[in-house]
Amino acid sequence: MEKNTWKKLLVSTAALSVVAGGAIAASQAKPVEAASKTTTLKLWVPTDTKETYTEIVKNFEKENAGVKVKIVESNTANAQENVKKDPSKAADVFALPHDQLGQLVESGVIQEVPAKYAKEVKANNTGQAVAGAQYKGKTYAFPYGIESQVLFYNKSKLSADDVKSYETITSKATFGEMFKEMNAYKTAPLFLSVGDTLFGKDxxxxxxxxxxxxxxxxxxxxxxxxxxxxxxxNVTSENIMSKFGDGTVAAIQSGPWDYATAEKAVGKDNIGVAIYPTINIGGKTVQQKAFMGVRLFAVNQAPAGSNTKRISASYKLAAYISNEESQKTVFEKVNTIPANTNAQETDSVQSSDLAKAVITMGSSDKYTTLMPKLNQMTTFWTESKAILSDTYNGKIKESDYLKRLKQFDKDLANTK
Known part of the structure; x- marks a missing residue:
């Protein structure tokens, strides 16, 4: 769709606040479009979660007579690509990882959420999750989950005290990671651990x-x-879990997505989960950091055109499926760690070592750095991986480390 068409199609921020605020206020007295015409919304949810969201959406529809929701599973990793392909035919509400937010805002696909919802997002979710839903200080989406890598370890080889320090782990047992092929997502945050920044403090x-x-x-x-x-x-993506299972390595770092596989590898009684350890780099002991991700729902106004009731209903839906109760349900069904602070305190969450470790990692910038949302991240992944792998594989002389890193900084700054 042409840029000028977007300008005609979308309401201004001020007008939108009136629409989504006034229409919503009116909807408190009577359901959205309860009169005669049914408002149908399309919702894109993450893969393998349709059944979970079906129950949540049924309750939403009961509370909002006249609104029907069609649920479709979609790969969130491709959310940006799928929505931008033709916004008018995409979902009214869609799930996405927070690092795609900046590009969607810059391209005009999504707009700042109405003030009422922005206040709720800020009040109900963790600070890191709120930051993930914002771009340049404004709120554009609704957090519904957080994720971070944690430490998985074999409790028959290491104690909870041992895994507090990388040096203790590697002196008493073994730690496995992919350094020959290098995974920048896992390893690049070491630079953030020593105080360097990626695309500035924010x-x-x-x-x-x-x-x-x-x-x-x-x-x-x-x-x-x-x-x-x-x-x-040194391990590979193909053998890391088998080596964890046969005892070659006693500790690895990965995320909730690998927990079931890690547990199966060492057994339910032996699987341990902890936050990242401290690590000694350059003679200084620092807290090792990981990248943090925030799972979001965003509203795409394009399918509604100038239908303000549909836009209003879309924001209500996004807020509903990301509220405290919905986040509790999604955690219990598919283990998505809540972003909502009250949901994080429930018994089901607090009884999970995995959830508690992820929540601690995502509690502040002491443990994690929010994944940047800029277009330049494409260059970052390619160039950081090259530097990291070339270093481990001996392709860069130590005397050239500083020169190579300075060039890396320049390359990122010059990327458009």
């Missing part, structure tokens, strides 16, 4: 990466030194 400054310094050099030295660490085992 992850929104294209020229704000500063890895070309002594702290950055110390990270590359540490990576190269792991070849000489008897407690470090």
């Amino acid at each position: 992850g929104e400054d294209a020229k704000g990466t500063n890895w070309g310094n002594e702290a950055g050099v110390s990270v590359l030295k540490w990576i190269a030194d792991q070849k000489n660490n008897k407690g470090f085992v």
Whole structure:
């Protein structure tokens, strides 16, 4: 759709606040479009969650007579691509990972949410989750879950005290990671652990990466030194779980998506979950960080055109399926860790070691850095992986570490 068409199609922020605020206020007195015409909304939910959201949506429809919701499963990793292909034919409400938010806002596909909902998002969710739903200080989506990598360990080889430190893990047992092929998602946050930034403090400054310094050099030295660490085992994406299962490695780092596989590998009685350990880099002990992800629902106004009732209903739906009760249900059904602070305190969540570890990791920037939302992340993944793998594989001389990192900073700053 042409850019000018978008401008004609979309209401201004001020007008939208009136629409989504006034129409919603009216809907408190009587359901949206309860008169005669049914409002039908299309909802895209993550793969393998349709059954879970079907029950949630049934309750929404009961509370909002005249509104019907068609649920379709969609791969959230492709949300941006699928919506931008033809916004008018895409879903009214769709799930997406927060790092796609910036590109969708910049392209005009989604707009700032009405003030009423922005206040609710801020009041009900963790600070990191709220930041994930914002872009340049404004709220554009509704958080419904958080995710972060954690430490999985074999309790027959390491104690809960042992896994507090990387040096203890590798002196008493073994740690496995993919360094020859290198996964930048897992390893690049080491630079953030030593105080360097990626796209600035808030992850929104294209020229704000500063890895070309002594702290950055110390990270590359540490990576190269792991070849000489008897407690470090290089693994591949294909054999990491089998080596965890046969005892070759006693600890690995991954996310909730791998928990079931990790538990099966070592057995229910032996699987341990913990936050990331501290790690000694450049002679300093620092808290190792991971990237944090926020799962969001966003509203796409294009299918509604100028139908303000449909737009209003879409915001109500997005708010409903991301509220406290819905997040509790989704956690109990498919283990999505809640972003809602009250939902995080429920017995079902607090009885899960995995959930508690992810919540702690996502509790502040002490443990995690929110994945940046900029277009330049495409360049980041490619170039950071090259530097990290070349360092471990001995393709970069130590004397060239600083030069290579400074060039990396420049390349990211010059990416459009």
